[in-house]
Amino acid sequence: MKKLSLILICILLFSCQKKENSTINNKENVTNRIDSITITREEKEQENKQIGDTIFMNFENKENLFIAESALDSINSKVYIKFKAEDSGELKAEIVAATGKGNIRFNQIILPDKTSDGPFGMDLKIPLKQKGNYILIIGHSLMAENPYYGKFKVQLNLKK
Incomplete structure (x- = not known):
């Protein structure tokens, strides 16, 4: 029982670390996308469409x-x-x-x-x-x- 709880705790810790890394990467990707969309919109707004x-x-x-x-x-x-x-x-x-x-x-x-x-x-x-x-x-x-x-x-x- 102790071994099983120890394994579950390890799995839980590893899974939490992966979520934090992926969350940071996702935030960076979203920020980069928003910046590129803003630039694209500004460029397109300067045209007579x-x-x-x-x-x-x-x-x-x-x-x-x-x-x-x-x-x-x-x-x-x-x-x-x-x-x-x-x-x-x-x-x-x-x-x-x-x-x-x-x-x-x-x-x-x-x-x-x-x-x-x-x-x-x-x-x-x-x-x-x-x-x-x-x-x-x-x-x-x-x-x-x-x-x-x-x-x-x-x-x-x-x-x-």
């Missing part, structure tokens, strides 16, 4: 341009670009299609007071007289044949 059919232009690059990539397909025939103008100024926008030229354009701009203007071409230059949230709608020209399907880039430059 498309969510559904809308691109939120929140981050400028070093040349003070808002740049984002998107695509038009048969399901999403329009893409909405949302951006905020803090001051009045001028907007210069450009669509760069992956295949060069295509049947793609700025269909409309919706101003903060909910009025709109358009259609435009692949380039847009317009004064921004109001402060607030603007929406650009990109899509096919309904007056032309062969709708554009594929990837493109959008560049916005807000000048004060």
Whole structure:
């Protein structure tokens, strides 16, 4: 009986030591994972990403341009670009299609007071007289044949 209790105590001690080591390793792994996830999130937050059919232009690059990539397909025939103008100024926008030229354009701009203007071409230059949230709608020209399907880039430059 004494031998059995001695063996059980030894097994118990060895098993407790393994748990402590594995707990320390698990804590280090979790900490490393949280750090890597935080860095990844911070990097991804610095990009203008498309969510559904809308691109939120929140981050400028070093040349003070808002740049984002998107695509038009048969399901999403329009893409909405949302951006905020803090001051009045001028907007210069450009669509760069992956295949060069295509049947793609700025269909409309919706101003903060909910009025709109358009259609435009692949380039847009317009004064921004109001402060607030603007929406650009990109899509096919309904007056032309062969709708554009594929990837493109959008560049916005807000000048004060």
